[in-house]
Amino acid sequence: xxxxxxxxxxxxxxxxxxxxxxxxxxxxxxxxxxxxxxxxxxxxxxxxxxxxxxxxxxxxxxxxxxxxxxxxxxxxxxxxxxxxxxxxxxxxxxxxxxxxxxxxxxxxxxxxxxxxxxxxxxxxxxxxxxxxxxxxxxxxxxxxxxxxxxxxxxxxxxxxxxxxxxxxxxxxxxxxxxxxxxxxxxxxxxxxxxxxxxxxxxxxxxxxxxxxxxxxxxxxxxxxxxxxxxxxxxxxxxxxxxxxxxx
Numbered sequence: 001x002x003x004x005x006x007x008x009x010x011x012x013x014x015x016x017x018x019x020x021x022x023x024x025x026x027x028x029x030x031x032x033x034x035x036x037x038x039x040x041x042x043x044x045x046x047x048x049x050x051x052x053x054x055x056x057x058x059x060x061x062x063x064x065x066x067x068x069x070x071x072x073x074x075x076x077x078x079x080x081x082x083x084x085x086x087x088x089x090x091x092x093x094x095x096x097x098x099x100x101x102x103x104x105x106x107x108x109x110x111x112x113x114x115x116x117x118x119x120x121x122x123x124x125x126x127x128x129x130x131x132x133x134x135x136x137x138x139x140x141x142x143x144x145x146x147x148x149x150x151x152x153x154x155x156x157x158x159x160x161x162x163x164x165x166x167x168x169x170x171x172x173x174x175x176x177x178x179x180x181x182x183x184x185x186x187x188x189x190x191x192x193x194x195x196x197x198x199x200x201x202x203x204x205x206x207x208x209x210x211x212x213x214x215x216x217x218x219x220x221x222x223x224x225x226x227x228x229x230x231x232x233x234x235x236x237x238x239x240x241x242x243x244x245x246x247x
Contacts, residue, residue: 041201041245041246042195042245042246043201043243043244043245043246044186044189044190044197044243044244044246045202045241045242045243045244046182046185046186046189046241046242047182047239047240047241047242048177048178048179048180048181048182048183048184048185048239048240048242049178049181049237049238049239050174050175050176050177050178050180050181050237050238050239051174051235051236051237051238052170052171052173052174052177052235052236052237053233053234053235053236054164054170054233054234054236055139055231055232055233055234056139056162056163056164056231056232056233056234057137057139057164057165058135058136058137058139058162058163058164058165059135059136059139059142059160059161059162059163059229059231060133060134060135060136060160060161060163061133061134061136061142061145061146061157061158061159061160061161062103062131062132062133062134062156062157062158062159063086063131063132063134063146063149063154063156063157063158064083064086064103064104064129064130064131064132064154064156064157065079065082065083065086065129065130065153065154065155065156066079066127066128066129066155066156067079067082067127067128068110068125068126068127068128069125069126070124070125070126071125071126072107072109072126072128074126075107075125075126075127075128076107076126076128078128079128079129079130082130082153082154082155083130083132085152085153086132086149086152086153086154087100087132088152089145089148089149089152090132090134090145090149092148093141093144093145093148094138094141095134095135095136095145096137099134099135099136099137100132100133100134100135101132101133101134102130102131102132102133103131103132103133104129104130104131105129105130105131106128106129107126107127107128108126108127108128108129109123109125109126109127110123110124110125110126110127111123111124112124129156131156131158137165139162139229139231142160142229142231143229146160146229160229162231162232162234163234164234164236167236170236171236171238173236174236174237174238175205175238175240178238178239178240179203179240179242182240182241182242183197183242186242186244190244190246193246195246195247196246196247197244197245197246197247198244198245198246198247199244199245200242200243200244200245201243201244201245202241202242202243203240203241203242203243204240204241204242205238205239205240206238206239206240206241
């Protein structure tokens with residue numbers, strides 16, 4: 001925050017120096033405001049920042065199966081059985097079909113290589129990988145779902161990430177707070193220069209919700225209790241750069 005304040009102060013000092021009061025002029029009637037008008041108008045530009053923290057209300061996981069067999073058909077059949085069980089487990093735990101999507105599917109031959117390099121690689125079997133991307137809309141059920149998937153045969157588990165089903169509500173709160181922070185700084189500079197804030201000339205938004213919070217990979221073993229999952233809190237941040245006219 002101190003770095004932001006120093007940066008904003010540098011911008012303000014440069015703006016006030018480059019635009020002395022004698023340059024403040026009224027444009028001809030009917031003339032649209034443009035860069036020259038802004039350059040002739042004393043102004044102050046500051047950047048406000050705000051973050052809103054809340055507990056995530058949804059999670060995204062990846063779960064699937066890897067199977068191997070001497071033939072592609074056998075490996076595929078085995079994988080299909082596990083994949084069907086995964087989808088059945090998710091449905092039983094209240095995960096809607098629309099929240100389950102195939103994220104990866106491939107069939108790969110397995111090779112045996114000649115150590116001397118005199119013979120070409122020999123196909124010894126096939127491996128089938130099928131991974132689903134699953135959206136869990138009730139974080140309270142996440143631990144039980146992870147445990148049920150492992151017990152149901154899933155042997156390919158990706159990391160877990162947390163987020164918000166509707167981040168716009170939090171982002172709007174952060175926007176309001178960021179503008180208030182910018183105005184607080186601008187009013188300070190206005191008082192220090194014996195001026196007052198006029199209307200807003202320009203406003204620009206940057207930032208946004210932070211990335212999903214990663215969670216360590218889940219151990220692929222059955223457990224007597226549900227996997228303990230701690231979603232914690234996640235921040236949604238916004239910074240806005242606002243220019244006010246100085247009167």
